[in-house]
Amino acid sequence: MQPLLAVENLAKTFRSGGRRVTALDDVSLTLGRGETLGLVGPSGSGKSTLARVLLRLVAPESGRIEMEGEDWLALRGKALRERRARVQMVFQDPLAAFNPRATIASALADPLRIHGTAGRAERPRRVGELLERVGLSPDLAPRAIHEVSGGQRQRVAIARALATNPSLIVLDEAVSALDVSVRGRILELLAAIQKTDGVSYIFVSHDVAVVRVIAHRVAIMDAGRIVEMGETEGIIREPGSATARALVAAVPRLHR
Amino acid sequence: MTSLLAELRGLSVSYPTAGRTAFALREVHLDIAMGERLAIIGESGSGKTTLALALASILPPQARLAGRIDWPGLARAPVAGRDVGFVFQDPGSSLNPVMRIGEQVAEGARRHLGLGRSAGLERALSLLQRVRIPDPEAALRGYPHQFSGGQRQRIAIACAIAARPRLLIADEPTSALDMVVQAEIVRLLDGLVREEGMTLVFITHDIGLASGFADRIAVFRDGALVEAGATREILAKPAQAYTRSLIAAHIDFASPRLIEPA
Amino acid sequence: MSFLARFLRSPEGVAGLLLLACLLAMALLAPVLFPRDPLSIVGRPLIPPFADWSLPLGTDRLGRDVLAGLMHGARTSLLVGISAAVVALAAGAVIGTLAGFAAGWLDEALMRVVDAFQIVPPFLLALAFVSVVGASLPVIVLAIALGAWTGAARLARAEVLSIRERDYVAAARVIGMHPLEIAFKEVLPNALPPVLALTSVIVAGAVLTEAALSFLGLGDPNTVTWGSMIAEGRNVLRTAPFLSIVPGLGLVLTVLGVYLLGEGLVEALARKRRRQ
Numbered sequence: 001m002q003p004l005l006a007v008e009n010l011a012k013t014f015r016s017g018g019r020r021v022t023a024l025d026d027v028s029l030t031l032g033r034g035e036t037l038g039l040v041g042p043s044g045s046g047k048s049t050l051a052r053v054l055l056r057l058v059a060p061e062s063g064r065i066e067m068e069g070e071d072w073l074a075l076r077g078k079a080l081r082e083r084r085a086r087v088q089m090v091f092q093d094p095l096a097a098f099n100p101r102a103t104i105a106s107a108l109a110d111p112l113r114i115h116g117t118a119g120r121a122e123r124p125r126r127v128g129e130l131l132e133r134v135g136l137s138p139d140l141a142p143r144a145i146h147e148v149s150g151g152q153r154q155r156v157a158i159a160r161a162l163a164t165n166p167s168l169i170v171l172d173e174a175v176s177a178l179d180v181s182v183r184g185r186i187l188e189l190l191a192a193i194q195k196t197d198g199v200s201y202i203f204v205s206h207d208v209a210v211v212r213v214i215a216h217r218v219a220i221m222d223a224g225r226i227v228e229m230g231e232t233e234g235i236i237r238e239p240g241s242a243t244a245r246a247l248v249a250a251v252p253r254l255h256r
Numbered sequence: 257m258t259s260l261l262a263e264l265r266g267l268s269v270s271y272p273t274a275g276r277t278a279f280a281l282r283e284v285h286l287d288i289a290m291g292e293r294l295a296i297i298g299e300s301g302s303g304k305t306t307l308a309l310a311l312a313s314i315l316p317p318q319a320r321l322a323g324r325i326d327w328p329g330l331a332r333a334p335v336a337g338r339d340v341g342f343v344f345q346d347p348g349s350s351l352n353p354v355m356r357i358g359e360q361v362a363e364g365a366r367r368h369l370g371l372g373r374s375a376g377l378e379r380a381l382s383l384l385q386r387v388r389i390p391d392p393e394a395a396l397r398g399y400p401h402q403f404s405g406g407q408r409q410r411i412a413i414a415c416a417i418a419a420r421p422r423l424l425i426a427d428e429p430t431s432a433l434d435m436v437v438q439a440e441i442v443r444l445l446d447g448l449v450r451e452e453g454m455t456l457v458f459i460t461h462d463i464g465l466a467s468g469f470a471d472r473i474a475v476f477r478d479g480a481l482v483e484a485g486a487t488r489e490i491l492a493k494p495a496q497a498y499t500r501s502l503i504a505a506h507i508d509f510a511s512p513r514l515i516e517p518a
Numbered sequence: 519m520s521f522l523a524r525f526l527r528s529p530e531g532v533a534g535l536l537l538l539a540c541l542l543a544m545a546l547l548a549p550v551l552f553p554r555d556p557l558s559i560v561g562r563p564l565i566p567p568f569a570d571w572s573l574p575l576g577t578d579r580l581g582r583d584v585l586a587g588l589m590h591g592a593r594t595s596l597l598v599g600i601s602a603a604v605v606a607l608a609a610g611a612v613i614g615t616l617a618g619f620a621a622g623w624l625d626e627a628l629m630r631v632v633d634a635f636q637i638v639p640p641f642l643l644a645l646a647f648v649s650v651v652g653a654s655l656p657v658i659v660l661a662i663a664l665g666a667w668t669g670a671a672r673l674a675r676a677e678v679l680s681i682r683e684r685d686y687v688a689a690a691r692v693i694g695m696h697p698l699e700i701a702f703k704e705v706l707p708n709a710l711p712p713v714l715a716l717t718s719v720i721v722a723g724a725v726l727t728e729a730a731l732s733f734l735g736l737g738d739p740n741t742v743t744w745g746s747m748i749a750e751g752r753n754v755l756r757t758a759p760f761l762s763i764v765p766g767l768g769l770v771l772t773v774l775g776v777y778l779l780g781e782g783l784v785e786a787l788a789r790k791r792r793r794q
Contacts, residue, residue: 036515042434042435042436042437043405043433043434043437044404150300179299179300179461180299180461180462180463180502180505180506181299181501181502181505183505183507184505184507187514188514190514191514191515194515206434206435207435207507208435209507209508209509209511210507212509212511212513213507213511213512213513213514213515214513214514214515215515216515236509246436247435247436249439250435250436250438250439251435251508251509252439252462252464252465252467252468252508253464253467253468253508253509253510254463254464254467254491254503254506254508254510255467255468255487255488255491256467256488256491256492
């Protein structure tokens with residue numbers, strides 16, 4: 001079966017103050033429909049850069065990305081903007097991910113308007129439906145983003161990502177900034193959405209324990225390279241690389 | 257019975273806002289024993305940071321304090337920086353970006369221990385060795401931006417313990433860092449307080465992280481103390497439903513997975 | 519606490535607001551209280567102030583009512599000052615946003631244009647523009663704005679450069695928003711507050727520039743302005759100094775009022791930011 005996403009030999013270096021920093025070095029991976037791939041690594045390992053390259057927010061120097069059989073890096077202008085509906089993103093800090101002036105309704109209406117998913121008259125109803133899908137009351141729609149709690153805000157961010165009916169959602173540390181009691185709920189919501197919609201996730205995190213809960217497979221990154229990739233439980237049980245071993249050992253366990 | 261370093265009696269902290277008073281901390285009774293490692297656990301809005309700031313007497317000026325903090329373990333009211341060291345969440349903003357590392361680490365020692373310039377730098381050098389900064393001689397002349405986030409936090413810890421405080425307060429010192437670095441910083445803090453006989457108050461949202469090294473745990477919610485006790489007892493027999501929910505929400509390799517294997 | 523309540527707590531802001539409210543009342547009431555053309559002759563020339571209660575501030579060399587001139591002059595000063603500021607801020611914000619958001623060659627080109635304008639002293643620019651195109655109110659407004667928009671453009675660009683990197687701008691790109699919509703709907707409104715803080719400086723400068731142009735005889739000859747009144751009074755400065763002092767006081771109070779109001783607004787904004 002053709003994978004949803006195929007990434008081949010991506011490379012990217014940043015220049016910072018005269019020094020060249022390798023952010024991505026020969027990165028290749030594939031992702032199936034309805035599958036979750038965890039992207040784990042220490043800070044500076046390139047996992048966030050990879051996420052941003054997949055979203056066409058950062059251009060790689062070389063390599064190929066095939067998304068639903070299409071050359072994803074060749075898309076330009078209007079064609080790219082239209083196709084962006086297929087790949088959506090949820091950010092780490094839900095407060096920073098929304099225009100400070102936005103209301104929940106306006107944030108959710110934007111993607112519906114841009115992609116012509118719903119006419120002007122239909123939009124309020126669709127916004128209400130999106131809110132219900134992420135477990136929020138449609139009554140919240142007129143509220144400003146900064147007025148609701150962090151967990152509610154992240155639910156709105158997920159609703160915004162769902163608005164365009166994407167086949168892939170990139171979650172960049174999407175639960176790291178949330179309170180522990182909220183984090184579990186958001187993970188449950190993401191898993192439930194995947195079960196009903198068959199959406200694929202790329203779940204970027206520095207916490208292998210959280211990744212294990214939600215990801216079928218995991219790619220361990222270090223210094224811009226994927227050093228190890230495979231079925232999540234297997235890698236946690238028998239980490240093959242030093243990076244994976246350190247990440248597994250660093251997870252705090254409850255000492256009862 | 258170990259002796260007490262501090263006693264919090266009916267401690268409340270409030271901030272006046274637009275007509276009403278918002279309580280950040282409400283009627284807290286808590287003892288801190290000399291030499292213990294106490295973890296303060298709470299989610300956002302629990303008042304855990306306010307408690308840390310109150311202990312270090314560095315609350316913002318508009319905060320109103322009621323109740324008392326007694327210091328039976330100290331001969332006098334504590335001086336911030338001298339008797340209480342503080343490690344902030346973000347070392348990027350707690351270190352001065354245009355001051356050499358050596359001078360920043362030496363500053364506390366020079367001000368509070370009365371050391372001269374060269375003695376201060378010598379102390380800074382030994383502190384940088386203690387927090388295991390690679391090549392500490394060169395680090396003395398460096399600036400914060402030349403170090404990684406984890407190294408900056410080590411430097412911030414060196415600054416905090418420069419004047420040999422009795423109490424070290426660490427306010428979420430690892431939440432801006434990745435997990436591998438988090439584990440290293442926790443190990444470092446744990447080792448330092450053991451060797452120096454310091455008392456550690458460790459503020460965190462992660463009960464699993466705290467359970468790995470704290471002697472006692474105090475759980476806070478909405479500005480109030482939910483329960484406090486020995487780590488082992490709190491984790492084995494939590495008395496309050498909220499503590500149970502926090503323990504249940506902890507994610508480690510024993511947590512159930514939410515997906516079916518592909 | 520609302521923005522208004524915070525604003526009302528700053529004494530400078532309240533003083534500025536009161537001063538400007540008086541000036542605005544003068545400007546609005548001028549055609550009601552003095553329906554006749556303020557350039558028409560109403561009495562004997564050079565009546566001193568407070569001598570004749572039907573002409574409380576006296577008359578000028580040609581026997582024109584000084585109080586009518588002062589009130590109609592307030593109209594011109596405020597109109598030119600505010601219009602020039604609006605034009606300068608709007609142009610500066612749009613050009614700065616485009617430069618900051620587009621980056622690359624467009625940014626370079628626009629910023630070199632800004633440099634070109636900043637090299638020429640703003641007053642000379644206004645002077646040259648008016649003497650070439652001819653004096654009328656819209657031309658004067660444009661001439662003053664030409665020298666004032668660059669500051670707003672630089673500030674807007676700097677602000678946009680920092681906002682451009684924020685997550686919500688990335689989020690807007692991810693949902694497929696058009697770059698122009700991102701620039702003007704997501705970025706510009708959030709870049710505006712510090713640019714708007716320039717308003718008071720620009721309005722005050724515009725009021726003074728307009729007066730200076732009129733003083734040099736480059737104002738609109740069919741409208742009374744404080745600058746032309748001062749120029750008119752200059753010829754009899756020794757015998758009738760009040761003819762220059764009265765409109766001069768008008769200028770001082772306007773500029774002071776604008777500055778104080780601006781100070782109060784900036785302080786209220788800063789207080790809001792501290793609370794967040």
